[in-house]
Amino acid sequence: MRLVMWNVDVLSKSLIQIIARRKATGVVADSVETMRRAETRLSGHKLAMNEVEEIVQLPAFSGSKATSTENIKLPEAASQQLSSYVQALAAMYNSNPFHSFEHASHVTMSVTKLLSRIVAPDNEQATTSEASLHDHTYGITSDPLTQFAVILSALIHDADHPGVPNNQLIKEGSAMAKAYEEKSVAEQNSVDLAWQLLMDGQYADLRRAIYVNESELARFRQLIVNVVLATDIMDKELKALRNKRWELAFAEEGRQDEKALDSTNRKATIVLEHLIQASDVAHTMQVSSHTPDLLQFIHCILTNISFFSIGISTESGICASSWKCTKRMHKVGPKKTPPKVGIKVKLGFWIFMLFL
Structure with missing residues (x-):
């Protein structure tokens, strides 16, 4: 209210x-x-x-x-x-x-x-x-x-x-x-x-x-x-x-x-x-309690972009906190978004933002 x-x-x-x-x-x-x-x-x-x-x-x-x-x-x-x-x-x-x-x-x-x-x-x-x-x-x-x-x-x-x-x-x-x-x-x-x-x-x-x-x-x-x-x-x-x-x-x-x-x-x-x-x-541009995870995710994008490009599984430990967020975001609907697709969606968004 x-x-x-x-x-x-x-x-x-x-x-x-x-x-x-x-x-x-x-x-x-x-x-x-x-x-x-x-x-x-x-x-x-x-x-x-x-x-x-x-x-x-x-x-x-x-x-x-x-x-x-x-x-x-x-x-x-x-x-x-x-x-x-x-x-x-x-x-x-x-x-x-x-x-x-x-x-x-x-x-x-x-x-x-x-x-x-x-x-x-x-x-x-x-x-x-x-x-x-x-x-x-x-x-x-x-x-x-x-x-x-x-x-x-x-x-x-x-x-x-x-x-x-x-x-x-x-x-x-x-x-x-x-x-x-x-x-x-x-x-x-x-x-x-x-x-x-x-x-x-x-x-x-x-x-x-x-x-x-x-x-x-x-x-x-x-x-x-x-x-x-x-x-x-x-x-x-x-x-x-x-x-x-x-x-x-x-x-x-x-x-x-x-x-x-x-x-x-x-x-x-x-x-x-x-x-x-x-x-x-x-x-995404403001400091909050999630800022450390956000910065970690950006770091993952910049340092492991080749891994993301081939859709590597999050079980490898790369950007696990980001995957948790992605998993929650895509749990609604009759079909689930597979892990590597969810990561690619998030990666595409951040690439868009980084070069906006």
Whole structure:
């Protein structure tokens, strides 16, 4: 319950920022019926994978003075519904050694911290105008809805995770893998479950706090889809697409025929996706009670890579502590991951991280 309340507090503060910004910019709300139709349209039976966009359109800079959040409170009904929603999300998480609600909360904490550094970098706090900061952060700092969507994405990104990687689900021919056409299986499942829950009638006031018109709803949905699916870092096709987009966005010459706003939004999309990717593995970069085992595992990779490459058994004594972790991670499901396959999976992950 402590983690639930912490997440509720983080999301509440972000929602208050949304309300404050909405008041400052004079956002006009659409009718209840218009929003109902828009929500129904976005909740259709299409694959989230097919909704991923190269560019998420963020709002252009508005010179309106931001409203102080001191006198703004989240409506009581929305606050209670937010608490209920987070509790329901927590219940969706399985008792996995890694893909758990505790992990999701850690990713949420990391995302929140990184966003706070984007919004208020030390060397610009006193001298940079709001307009300049908007440009410097590709518009992320000017849109609390974007920040809220990324934080919520962190919290939902592993909901109902089965405890094994996508490639294992595909090999086993699981119903989930077939339903999502063997692409970003766990990630699409998490998006669908969290979105269906949010669209439930009991969360109407919460939804009206998050968005009040079709434009905000569309941006919120697009951010959720792009950011959650960005956590699938092992899909080769997706990785190739992201690398190509990075080169296009940050090439020195750039695209001469592209509008400045599209260029900025492409960069913002890349930054947001990389932000959650970094947060998803932030635990590997932090000192903890498991640090000695982690360092031992990295040492094994660097000094015994030839042994790993031929799939040597852990009975030889190489990286036994790592094998214990791998064994726990892959015990869920109708089939077990053999030792050398489990080690190769972990090795592949660390090679990816070492050269990221």
